[in-house]
Each structure stands twice: as C-alpha cells, then as structure tokens.
Amino acid sequence: LKYMYVMAFAVEEINRNSTLLPGVKLGYRIFDSCSRYPWALQHALLLVGGDTQSCNLTTCIIAVKNVNNISVSFPQISYFASCPCLSDRSKFPNFFRTIPSDIYQAWAMAQLAIRFHWTWIGAVIVNNDYGQLAIQVYVFVVTLYQCFYKYHLHIYEAWSTSNDLLQDLVTSKVASGVLGVAIQSSKISGFENYLRNLHPRDTPSYSYFSSSLKHPFTDTSQLRVSYNVYLAVYAAAHALHIFAHNFFFLEKSSLLNFYCFQLLQHLNKVNVTTPQGEMFYFQGADIPAKYDLVNWQNTPEGTLKLVLIGRVDGFDLILNESAIQWSTGSNQVPVSVCSESCPPGTRVATRKGEPVCCFDCIPCAEGEISNTTGSPHCERCPSEFWSDAERTACILRQVDFLSFNETLVCLCIVSFTFFLSSTLSVHPIHLKVRANNSELSFLLLVSLKLCFLCSLVFIGRPSVWACRFQQAAFGISFVLCVSCLLVKTIVVLAVFRSARPAFNLQIINFVIICAVWLSLSPPVPQQDLGFQGSKVTLKCAMASVVGFSLVLGYIGLLACTCLLLAFLARKLPDNFNEAKLITFSMLIFCAVWVAFVPAYVSSPGKYVVAVEIFAILASSYGLLLCIFAPKCFIILLRPEKNTKKHLMAR
Numbered sequence: 001l002k003y004m005y006v007m008a009f010a011v012e013e014i015n016r017n018s019t020l021l022p023g024v025k026l027g028y029r030i031f032d033s034c035s036r037y038p039w040a041l042q043h044a045l046l047l048v049g050g051d052t053q054s055c056n057l058t059t060c061i062i063a064v065k066n067v068n069n070i071s072v073s074f075p076q077i078s079y080f081a082s083c084p085c086l087s088d089r090s091k092f093p094n095f096f097r098t099i100p101s102d103i104y105q106a107w108a109m110a111q112l113a114i115r116f117h118w119t120w121i122g123a124v125i126v127n128n129d130y131g132q133l134a135i136q137v138y139v140f141v142v143t144l145y146q147c148f149y150k151y152h153l154h155i156y157e158a159w160s161t162s163n164d165l166l167q168d169l170v171t172s173k174v175a176s177g178v179l180g181v182a183i184q185s186s187k188i189s190g191f192e193n194y195l196r197n198l199h200p201r202d203t204p205s206y207s208y209f210s211s212s213l214k215h216p217f218t219d220t221s222q223l224r225v226s227y228n229v230y231l232a233v234y235a236a237a238h239a240l241h242i243f244a245h246n247f248f249f250l251e252k253s254s255l256l257n258f259y260c261f262q263l264l265q266h267l268n269k270v271n272v273t274t275p276q277g278e279m280f281y282f283q284g285a286d287i288p289a290k291y292d293l294v295n296w297q298n299t300p301e302g303t304l305k306l307v308l309i310g311r312v313d314g315f316d317l318i319l320n321e322s323a324i325q326w327s328t329g330s331n332q333v334p335v336s337v338c339s340e341s342c343p344p345g346t347r348v349a350t351r352k353g354e355p356v357c358c359f360d361c362i363p364c365a366e367g368e369i370s371n372t373t374g375s376p377h378c379e380r381c382p383s384e385f386w387s388d389a390e391r392t393a394c395i396l397r398q399v400d401f402l403s404f405n406e407t408l409v410c411l412c413i414v415s416f417t418f419f420l421s422s423t424l425s426v427h428p429i430h431l432k433v434r435a436n437n438s439e440l441s442f443l444l445l446v447s448l449k450l451c452f453l454c455s456l457v458f459i460g461r462p463s464v465w466a467c468r469f470q471q472a473a474f475g476i477s478f479v480l481c482v483s484c485l486l487v488k489t490i491v492v493l494a495v496f497r498s499a500r501p502a503f504n505l506q507i508i509n510f511v512i513i514c515a516v517w518l519s520l521s522p523p524v525p526q527q528d529l530g531f532q533g534s535k536v537t538l539k540c541a542m543a544s545v546v547g548f549s550l551v552l553g554y555i556g557l558l559a560c561t562c563l564l565l566a567f568l569a570r571k572l573p574d575n576f577n578e579a580k581l582i583t584f585s586m587l588i589f590c591a592v593w594v595a596f597v598p599a600y601v602s603s604p605g606k607y608v609v610a611v612e613i614f615a616i617l618a619s620s621y622g623l624l625l626c627i628f629a630p631k632c633f634i635i636l637l638r639p640e641k642n643t644k645k646h647l648m649a650r
C-alpha cells in the first residue's frame with residue numbers, strides 16, 4: 001500500500017513541477033496481481049492494451065518479479081527485482097530497475113566475511129534464481145580468499161529490514177547481532193505529511209490514518225523500497241521529458257502516440273540529480289549499487305532495532321566496526337573457523353577430502369622451523385643452524401668434540417692408565433732379560449708408551465696445532481713401534497749384524513713424509529655439517545687425503561713387511577725366538593686396524609675420534625701383550641730359564 005501511495009505522491013509532485021514535463025499531466029493505473037504470476041501478466045498485457053506498438057503513454061512500474069520471462073516490448077522499470085539475471089541486456093532489452101543487482105549484495109556479504117576472518121561459513125538460501133545466483137557470487141568472492149563450507153548464522157540475506165522479524169520476540173532471542181545488507185534508506189520530503197493527510201474521503205477503503213497514530217505505514221524514517229518506487233516514477237518522467245523536449249515541435253497530443261522504443265532510448269539517457277543530491281542514471285538495466293549495512297541490536301523492550309553500521313557504495317565497503325553489537329552482546333568479533341590457525345613451530349596439513357580451511361597442525365621436524373602463524377610449510381635451517389625446542393627459530397649449532405669430561409673419555413683414560421701402568425711395570429722386569437737385542441726391546445717399550453700417550457692428544461677441542469700434533473705423534477710413535485719389531489725380525493733372520501742403519505732409514509723416511517704433509521697441507525679443524533642435529537662436530541679434517549694415505553700406507557707397509565718376515569722367520573732356531581711372537585702381534589695389530597676402518601667410517605660425529613683412540617690403545621696393547629707377556633711369564637714364574645747356563649744349554 002505504501003508503495004502505491006509513494007507512486008501517487010511522486011506523480012502528483014511531478015504534475016505540480018513547472019520545469020519537469022511542463023504542460024503534461026501524468027496519470028496512473030494500478031492493478032492488483034494478488035501475488036499471482038498469471039494475474040500479474042494478464043494485467044501487464046491489459047496495460048499495453050494488446051497493442052505492442054503504441055505505448056499509450058505507458059511505462060510499467062512493475063511489482064512482479066519475473067514478467068520478463070515473457071518477452072514484452074514496452075519499457076519496464078522495476079523497483080524490487082534484484083536478480084542478477086535481469087542485467088542481461090540480450091535477454092531483457094526493455095528492462096530497467098532502481099534497485100541494485102544482488103551481485104553487489106552478495107559481494108558485500110562476502111567482503112564482511114573476509115573482513116572478520118570468518119572461514120567457516122554456511123549459507124541458507126532460497127532455492128530459486130535469487131538464492132542460487134547470490135550464493136554463486138558469494139562463493140566466488142569468498143573462495144578467492146578462504147573457504148566456504150558450513151553453516152553460520154551471522155549474515156541474513158535481504159530480510160534484514162523486515163519489521164515482522166524485528167518486532168518478533170522469538171526472533172529477537174536468536175537473531176540479535178545479525179548483520180544485514182539493506183537497500184539504501186532515503187528521505188522523501190513531504191511524504192510523511194502526504195500520508196498523514198490522506199482522508200477517507202479520497203480513499204474510502206483505507207480510513208484509519210490519523211495524525212497521532214504511530215504505524216509502520218506512516219513511518220517514513222526508513223524509506224527503502226518506497227524510495228526505489230519514487231525513483232522509478234522520476235526516471236520515467238525524465239525520459240518522457242527528454243523525449244518531449246527533443247520533439248517540442250510536436251503537438252501535445254502526439255505525445256500520446258509515441259513509440260515504445262523511443263521512450264526506451266530516452267531512459268538510457270536519464271542522468272539527473274535526485275532531491276537527495278545523488279546522481280541518478282542507468283548503467284544498462286542497473287543503477288550504481290548503494291546499500292546500508294545494518295545491525296540488529298537488542299532494545300530494553302526485548303525487541304530488536306536496526307542500527308546503521310556502515311554502507312556499501314559500488315565496490316567500496318565502509319564499516320564502523322565499533323558500532324556493531326554482536327550476538328554475544330560484546331564488541332568482540334565472533335570467530336568462525338574450521339580449524340584454529342597453526343601456531344609458529346607447526347605447519348598446516350590439509351585433510352584429505354575436506355575443505356582447505358579444515359586442517360591439522362603438524363609440528364615441524366627437527367632442524368626445521370616455521371616462525372609465522374598458519375605457515376603452509378616448515379623451512380629447513382641453514383646448515384650451521386638447528387631448530388630450537390619450539391621449532392620457531394634457527395639457532396647456531398653447538399660445537400661438539402670429545403672433551404675430557406665425558407663418560408667415553410673417562411673410559412679411554414681408565415684404559416690408558418691401565419695400559420700405561422702395564423707398560424711401566426714391564427719395564428723393570430724387562431731390564432732383567434738376558435737377550436741379545438735388549439736395546440731394541442727398550443726402544444719398543446718406550447715407543448709403546450708414546451703410542452699410549454698419543455691417544456691422549458686426540459681428546460679436547462681440535463685446534464690448528466692440535467690437529468697437526470695428533471697426526472705427527474700418532475705417526476711417529478707407531479712407526480717407531482713397528483720399526484722396532486721389523487728390525488727385531490731382521491736381526492732374527494740375521495740378514496744384518498747391526499740393523500741400526502735400516503731402522504734409522506725407516507724413521508727418517510717417515511719423518512720426511514710427515515713433515516712434507518703437515519707443512520704443505522695439514523689437517524685443519526673443521527665443522528662436520530654432514531650430520532644433522534643440534535650439535536655440530538668439530539674435527540680435524542684431512543685437507544690432503546694423499547698425505548694422510550701416505551702416512552697410513554707407510555705404517556701399513558712396515559707392518560706388512562714385518563708380518564711377512566716374521567712369518568718366514570718363525571721356525572728359525574733361536575733362544576727367545578721372538579719371530580713367532582712378532583708374527584702373532586702383527587696379526588693382532590693388522591686385525592685391529594682393519595676392523596678400525598669400517599668403525600671409523602660409520603661412527604657419528606665425535607665418536608670417530610673415540611674409535612680412533614680405542615684402535616690406538618687396542619693395537620698398542622696387543623703389541624705389548626704379545627711381545628712382553630711371555631717374557632714376563634718366564635722372568636717372574638720360570639726364572640730358571642732366564643739363566644746364562646740355560647741359554648748356553650740351548
């Protein structure tokens with residue numbers, strides 16, 4: 001009823017206007033469709049009188065939504081048909097409207113969801129063109145940013161200005177805090193007065209309006225659809241005005257018989273300023289989008305009131321967030337997510353078959369971090385760094401080496417002390433031995449002690465000098481040891497009377513190799529980044545593999561020669577024939593160092609050094625036991641065999 005009266009009001013206003021359509025009086029005919037499409041169609045056809053050529057001054061301000069499914073060729077201006085489908089000029093060439101296309105409304109709602117970071121959204125839609133198209137636009141906009149899945153009741157589609165809902169006490173219990181996109185509200189000056197001054201005399205059926213009654217009918221504070229009707233009438237009048245102006249030479253009467261398509265052309269040209277000071281023109285079928293953003297807030301009476309919280313102007317969304325009262329009653333924006341975003345230190349793992357906003361958070365693996373919320377993946381720390389306990393930052397890896405306060409090192413030292421003391425105890429015993437080359441045995445004992453001692457220099461933080469010293473000490477003591485044995489064997493074989501020159505030669509050779517290697521390309525302390533972990537092993541890296549191989553090879557060569565010669569000499573008659581012992585000791589020596597290689601290669605980090613120390617200790621002790629244990633046995637337990645007489649008897 002109100003829409004009818006606003007049309008009547010607009011027509012009367014135009015008729016009074018001396019500049020718009022001067023000398024022309026507009027009229028109107030209103031039919032009741034009774035909300036039935038067939039009736040609406042029938043009445044629309046009645047309006048054009050079956051004559052599709054002559055408009056008979058008719059512009060149809062239509063209230064029905066889908067008359068356009070039937071092709072009608074007179075211009076129509078709708079104030080309420082918002083379906084985006086009607087913007088299609090190829091299907092609806094004669095259609096205009098003063099309500100924005102719902103595309104903008106769906107877009108605005110999607111923008112709200114994005115603004116409030118709602119990623120878990122449900123939609124309740126009307127299952128028709130309106131609902132389907134709106135949801136398509138909505139989903140399109142929202143899925144550009146986040147995901148759309150389920151049901152969340154914070155946004156209503158176009159019912160946000162419904163008085164029935166607002167006044168309903170049941171609704172108010174569940175629907176406070178609703179955000180709505182409403183048709184823009186405007187003022188029409190003089191309209192309230194017009195409504196209040198309606199008299200039963202003029203409108204016999206509606207005789208109940210009095211100036212004191214507060215009724216939705218007389219409430220003109222929020223004219224939304226009514227204002228669209230008002231605009232529609234003015235659009236038609238302006239089109240007619242342009243037409244009349246262009247054909248001023250025509251008789252007034254010929255205005256009655258102009259052609260529909262002519263009016264159509266002039267509707268396209270309408271570009272006026274409304275009394276509210278806004279530009280009004282059609283873009284195709286549509287007018288530029290303008291909406292109010294409203295919020296349903298509780299009133300003390302228990303009903304709901306509409307509060308303006310912002311507006312939409314085309315693709316701009318202007319929102320006063322602090323004016324919103326949410327369903328919780330506070331100003332806190334409600335959270336709607338499927339999964340809480342992943343904290344730093346974890347990464348997002350999508351769940352198979354579920355929307356992308358539903359995910360699990362998986363802690364980063366060791367050595368990887370994520371330092372932002374909702375990180376899609378963990379990043380590997382650079383090689384000198386490792387992840388902290390929280391997996392949120394890369395921290396410098398701790399330098400690790402075999403130090404003196406470790407269990408393993410304690411074990412090394414205990415065995416070292418044991419071995420050294422055994423060597424020391426052998427020493428005085430050995431002085432009693434009556435053997436021909438006791439000088440060599442003495443040297444062997446000394447070099448064995450050196451071997452034990454050199455295991456100690458492998459412990460501690462590797463430094464430039466420590467790295468060189470380790471290799472030199474290790475090499476020299478072992479070459480001494482093996483050389484002593486080799487010379488002993490040579491003496492047994494009686495190749496030389498004195499084996500001293502051979503011995504000296506071996507030592508000098510080795511010292512040269514060692515000196516060249518250590519001066520040209522010595523081992524240097526280096527971090528072993530190959531192994532993962534919060535610690536990085538500092539070790540002496542062999543800068544020259546050739547040098548290291550030469551040193552080891554030299555010792556190996558001596559050992560093999562010694563083994564071979566001792567093996568050949570094992571059956572020669574001799575008192576205290578040491579050849580057997582040397583064969584045996586060399587076998588043990590070689591076995592230890594052959595076993596050392598795989599252990600060395602497969603040990604992680606600093607344990608490589610420990611393995612080396614054990615190999616040194618084990619091989620030296622092997623030598624000590626094999627060579628000296630039988631002698632000690634004789635000296636301590638069978639002293640009668642250690643006499644000159646016994647020796648001579650042999």
Ligand SMILES: *[C@@H]1O[C@H](CO)[C@@H](O)[C@H](O)[C@H]1NC(C)=O
Pocket residue numbers: 271272279281
């Ligand atoms: C409407 O007219 C104004 C000038 O009055 C002009 O600035 C504006 O661009 C016109 N709009 C359109 C869509 O033609």
Ligand SMILES: *[C@@H]1O[C@H](CO)[C@@H](O)[C@H](O)[C@H]1NC(C)=O
Pocket residue numbers: 320321322323
């Ligand atoms: C936003 O709303 C608050 C609360 O209603 C009001 O005090 C403030 O003036 C508004 N701000 C703007 C810019 O309209």
Ligand SMILES: *[C@@H]1O[C@H](CO)[C@@H](O)[C@H](O)[C@H]1NC(C)=O
Pocket residue numbers: 371372379
């Ligand atoms: C997060 O880590 C990156 C490197 O992975 C770094 O560039 C950035 O500064 C870090 N941000 C914060 C806030 O720590």
